[in-house]
Amino acid sequence: MSSSSTFDPPPGPPKHVLCVGAAVMDTIFRVRTLPQGQGKVLPYDMLQIAEGMASSAAYAIVRLGGNASLWGAVGDDETGERIVRELGETGINVDGILRVEGARSAVSTILVDDDGERLIVPFYDPKLHHTVKEFTANDIAAFDAVLVDVRWPALALHVLRTAKALGKPAILDGDVAPDGIVELLAPEATHIVFSEPAAQRLTGIDRPSEMVRDLKQKFAQAFVCVTAGAAGSYWFDEQNNQITHCPTLAIKAADTLAAGDIFHGGFALAIAEGMMPHHAIRFSSIAAAIKCEVFGGRSGAPIRHEVIHHEAVIKNVSATNAPPFLL
Secondary structure: OOOOOOOOOOOOOOOEEEEEOOOEEEEEEEOOOOOOOOOOOOOOEEEEEEEOHHHHHHHHHHHOOOEEEEEOEEEOOHHHHHHHHHHHHOOOEOOOOEEEOOOOOEEEEEEEOOOOOEEEEEEOOHHHHOOOOOOOHHHHHOOOEEEEOOOOHHHHHHHHHHHHHOOOOEEEEEOOOOOOHHHHHHHHOOEEEEEHHHHHHHHOOOOHHHHHHHHHHHOOOOEEEEEOHHHOEEEEEOOOOEEEEEOOOOOOOOOOOOHHHHHHHHHHHHHHOOOOHHHHHHHHHHHHHHHHOOOOHHHHOOOHHHHHHHHHHOOOOOOOOOOOEEO
């Protein structure tokens, strides 16, 4: 009989998370090195896959044993139909995706080098998000948590406000966005997980731990975390009034694309399941690290058993119930 884990799902039906935001058709090219100037780049592998911040997070939730619904927007074109079809085939509920007449679906071209680093050229038609999907409080009440990204801010704002009013976790993927978007959304969130570039842009600070301190002062109502790639994650522990650090797995990265999205999906599911914040961060960090070992964006998202298996190998954490690191 296998021993229990902090990362085991709770009893009862799987938790259901609503993800709001990007749905994109990515073309990913694998290259030896990223280009430094003009010229021709010859890839040695490629993949086309429907993903995007909210979409990849939803996929991670499904892979980790939860239920996920996606509210996004695609154009009334063949690319849009392919995005919806591919995401639906993964187990994500795509009934809430809008087809926007006269708009082109979002696409991006991505180069990934042998160190797992990437260069992304995205295109989002402004027409995609001119309207706001209509919904009621009862629609949001059906979910155990909501996770929004920065791509559809008008809808994200309404979803965050409604979820928070209902007492649901209202989680923001605080990624790099046009000026004013994060500042608009963050005050309505109960939990915010910032990428390091977005946090640096908002604070002008270089050290992640100090970014967290500054961001917590700005958005005092929310749980605040900054993800820093291989350096792990930093967040504000309200119980101890301390900045806290969680290291991540030591891996050889093949592709860091969508790692942050996998982190956000894992975190949203963990919070919906009632995990303590330091367990939710570690759970998400392991899932994101495992993803980085696989080329192909979101396709590397692990299943829950893999995360549980890797739990014990986080550096400096010797047991499931070990305390987090205080800075």
